[in-house]
Amino acid sequence: MHDPQARMTVLFTNAWLLTLDDAMTAHERGWLQVDGATITALGSGAPPVIPGAEIVDCDGDFVMPGMVNTHCHMGMSVFRGLGEDVDDRLYRYILPLERKFVSPEMVRAGSALSALEMIQGGVTTVADMYYFETEVGRVCDQAGLRAIVGQTLADFDPPDHKTFDEGFSRVEDLVAEFGNHPLVTPSIAPHAPYSTGREVMARIAQWSADHPAVPVQMHLAESTLEVNWAQENYGKSTVAVTAESGLLKPNLICAHCLQFDDADITMMSEHQVCVATNPRSNGKAGRGIAPVEKLLNAGLPVGIGSDGAMSGNTLDLFSQFAPVSMFAKLIAGSRKPLPAAQVVRMATIDGARVLSLNLKTGSLEPGKQADIIRISLDAPRLHPIYDPYSTLVFATMPSDVTHSMVAGRWLMRDRKVETLDPKKALRDALQVAESFKAEMRAIDQNR
Amino acid sequence: MHDPQARMTVLFTNAWLLTLDDAMTAHERGWLQVDGATITALGSGAPPVIPGAEIVDCDGDFVMPGMVNTHCHMGMSVFRGLGEDVDDRLYRYILPLERKFVSPEMVRAGSALSALEMIQGGVTTVADMYYFETEVGRVCDQAGLRAIVGQTLADFDPPDHKTFDEGFSRVEDLVAEFGNHPLVTPSIAPHAPYSTGREVMARIAQWSADHPAVPVQMHLAESTLEVNWAQENYGKSTVAVTAESGLLKPNLICAHCLQFDDADITMMSEHQVCVATNPRSNGKAGRGIAPVEKLLNAGLPVGIGSDGAMSGNTLDLFSQFAPVSMFAKLIAGSRKPLPAAQVVRMATIDGARVLSLNLKTGSLEPGKQADIIRISLDAPRLHPIYDPYSTLVFATMPSDVTHSMVAGRWLMRDRKVETLDPKKALRDALQVAESFKAEMRAIDQNR
Known part of the structure; x- marks a missing residue:
């Protein structure tokens, strides 16, 4: 675990501060002070003089809260682009590869590559769900990312548990290891209603009531397959089945939410999911x-997720804007x-609200944790700037992020990642990819 | 005009060559030879030994044809992000600003910023239409871009002609200046059917028959406004009205093409537009x-355009993929x-076909012009690579482009643009933006 630089002071000066506070306060020439893990002051005009402080002269660059990626499968970066455009790739490649190759080592390799990419792309908080999730927690701890790490539970013979009892035992291990971690929060992650079942969802809901600090993550209403499952088995929508199980609660983070009718949205809203x-x-x-507009109008907190690199390819949020x-x-x-301003809120403070981390992160305000990124305005494609939020949403790219800090710890300075070894992360991931390629050739030959 | 390095030889080695030829030939460790303006040889295995050649060791990077941006308004980069999300921004801001500020100087400033951004983002050929288009041609000449530059004709009191006769005279000037240019092709650009009218479209069609080497560019079926105009005036689709004018020909490049029914697509296909x-x-x-799928299935050549930065914000094609x-x-x-492979074809060889430049550019083949880009694979987000086209379409970004060459001339090496002064381009554009901002404040105060 990282030993925080207890009272080290960092002073950002000449910054175009985008605070993302409730009033959307911005200072075109602003400063911001960090003491230890915390933002202690900010403003415009002349910055305070603090002997011994590390001064970061931002030369007019954007300085804003680090982004919150509300849905990811970090271990899966090793699948990036695999079987692109192949309609049956899930059953043809991905499930067979997962059964054969998903191991603590693979999850560690994939997660390290993902952590590296997210740090470089301006993400400082991530909500993850996958298998062998303690490995993901350990990678995030090393990388210095704020994270919610969810152990997945599913009924389709997943790589790390044969029964739900085994799955629960992995969740217990995760909670034991990370229950008191300052940055990494353990989470329980039923895969989806159809792959968990109503009874097991009810069991998870009960477990969750006994563990109110453990967020629940689940894919919801992602496919017609799931809609059909709910209709055929219960004559109801998948949201209604989930509601009956007791799982619809404010600590449930639902990914996707595509197959929703108005009644589903009302139900989600009543339960503040x-x-x-x-x-x-x-x-x-x-x-x-x-x-999304209907969900927002119904008062639901909505954040943005990258999903795994197998599905969305990149893990930064600029790609989603x-x-x-x-x-x-x-x-x-x-x-x-x-x-545009609302999109940037979804990627920061609203995303933090989705993860119940909005008191800690998602905006630049005194008393909050120092989760901060700096974005260079050097690229000609960013200019002119009539509205910084338009620039962020429609012209900024991950390569523009130069600095990243979480809880006052530098993860990246001047594009150099300080918490991970980029060469090792890439090497380990490419080694996994080589085994995948060999197996894919075998699969294609045996068809 | 640029004086080509007559017989200078450049040898790309250790390149992951993506030729985009008909067979989609790729060499994972390939080499490519350029002599003067032309690609003379390529292959895999050991490269030839050529004394005095400039060797570009690509270290396994992608080397591919430069991209073809089939629709742009280069002068408009100074409007980038202006009035984002404002529903009536065209009438509230853009038309008033255009009437007041569009001048040869403004067009030059905007075009230079656009040229800079496109070179940095991997575009080597662009089809443009705007006002004072000789300025755009001059900027492209200086920047070294291959370009089709279209003088716009319209009936809404545009900034550079009060009558269509004046517009035609601007077209004649453009043809006189660039008719024999090796890289810059003059073009005539009726703004859209509703803003040109059937009679003037017919006049342009006649003019075009006398000038077969001059491509025609037009916005087509972009909005319901246009559909209604055609229905109310002629009781027909906008494509049918355009067909009657005689303008539907293989040398017509139609931008947008949103409001199409199957009959329109058939009509477009019959005329090979x-x-x-x-x-x-x-x-x-x-x-x-x-x-797009229907257009492709009907056998129509389809390329990708960025549109102006006012509409699409960025001018590279990665953003469109x-x-x-x-x-x-x-x-x-x-x-x-x-x-993914088809998307990359649309951005290269198919885009070149749309512009009738496919014998010169759009693929890496001996005898073709040396329009080449190199793409660094350093970024962790690009790995693993199971399929280079998937990597290009869903993970590569303009910041990954390191080298750009058009007709054997270097436009950029190691991220350094060699044909334009980036600082001057940015300074000139920002100066225009300051006048826009002042005018927008006045507009908002007078509402």
Whole structure:
């Protein structure tokens, strides 16, 4: 575990501060002070003089809260682009590869590559769910990322548990290891209603009532397969079945939420459930478009997720901004819905709210944890800037992020990642990919 | 005009060559030889030994044809992000600003910023249409870009002609200046059917028959406004009205093509008209989705355009890849349509076909012009690579492009643009933006 630089002071000066506080306060020439893990002061005008402080002269660059990726499968970066455009790739490649190769080592390799990419791309908080999730927690601890790590439970003979009892025991291990970690929060993650079943969802709901500090993560209403499962078995929507199990609670983070009718949205709203929308993953799979505007109008907290690299390919949130915006505008037939500033809120403070971390992160305010990124404005494609949120949503790219800090600890300075060894992370991931490629050749030959 | 390095030899070695030829030949460890303006040889295995050649050791990076941006308004980069999310921004801001500020100087400033961004983002050929278009031609000449530059004709009191006669005279000037240019092709660009009218479209069609080497560019079926205009005035589709004018010919490049029914597509196909789809611009405006799969199935050449930075914000084609893919997959409800390799073809050889430049550019083949980019594979987000086209479409970003060459001339080496002064381009554009900002404040105060 990282030993925080107890009272080290860092002073960001000449920053275009985008605080993302409730009033959307921005200071075009601002400063911000960090003491230890915490933001202690900020403002415009002359910065305070603090002997011994580390000064970061930002030269007019954007300084904003680190982004919150509300849905990811970090271990899966080793699948990035595998079987792209192949309609049956899940059953043809992915499930067989997962059964054969998913191990603590593979999860560690994939998660380290993902952590590296997210740090470079401006993500400082991530909600993850996969197998051997203690490994993901350990990688996030080393990388210095704020994280919610969810042990997946499923009935389809997943790689790390044969029974739900075994799955629960993995969750208990995770809670034992990370229950008191300052940055890594353990989580329980039923895969989806159809792959968990109503009875096991009810068991998880009971377990969750006894563990109120442990967030629950689940895929919900992602596919017509799931909708059909709920209709055929219960004559109801998948949201209604989940509600009956007792799982619809404010500590439930629901990913995808595509196959929703208005009654489902009302039910989600009554229970104040949180949503992680994954526009690129959903669009690329041709699965559909989440009704984000309707969810927001119903008062639901909505954050943005990258999904795994197998589905969305990149894990930064800039890649999600144009899709999430365009989808809302296309549904409405107007350029007005989901303004750029709101998209940036979804990626920061609203995402933090989805993860119940909004008192700690997601905005730059005194007393909050110092989760901060700096974005270079050097690239000509970023100019002119009429509205910084438009620039962030439609022109900024992960390569523009130069600095990243979580709880006052530097993860990256001047594009150099300080908490992970990039060469080792890449080497380990490519070694896994080589085994995948050999197995894919064997699969294709045996067809 | 640039004086070509007559017989200078450049040898790319250790390249992951993606030729985009008909067979989609790729060499994972390949080499490519350029003599003067032309690709003279390529292959895998040991490269030839050529004394005095400039050796570019690509260290396994992708080397591929430069991209072809089939629809742009280069002068408009100074409008980037202006009035984002404001539904009436065209009438509230853009037309008043254009009437007041569009001048040769403004067009030069905007075009230089656009040229800089496109070189950095891997575009080597661009089809442009705007006002004072000789300025755009001059900027492209200086920047070293291959370009089709189209003088716009319109009836709404545009900034550089009061009558169509004046517009035609600007076209004649453009043809006189660039008719024999090796890289810059003059073009005539009726703005759209509704803003040109059937009679003037017919006059342009006649003029075009006398000038077969001059491509015609036009916005087509972009909005319901245009559809209504055609229905109300002629009781027909906008494509049918255009066909009657005689303008539907293989040398017509049609941008957008959103409001198409099957009969329109058949008509376009019968006339072998070319299409430039602009997915980000259309999505951001909430205007709709072009039926790209249907157009391709009808045998129409379809390229990708960025549209102006006012509409699509960025001018590279990587930004268009995920949208164009997702839209096709969402329409079909499957991840299969428009595979990644086909998207890359649309951005290169198919785009060149749309511009009738496919004998010169768009693929790496001996005898073709040396329009080449190199793409670094350093970023962790690009790995693993199971399929280079998937990597290009869903993970590569403009910041990964390190080298760009057009007709054997270096435009950029190791991220350093060699044909333009980036600082001056940015300074000039920001100066224009300051006048825009002052005028916008005045507009908002007078409402």
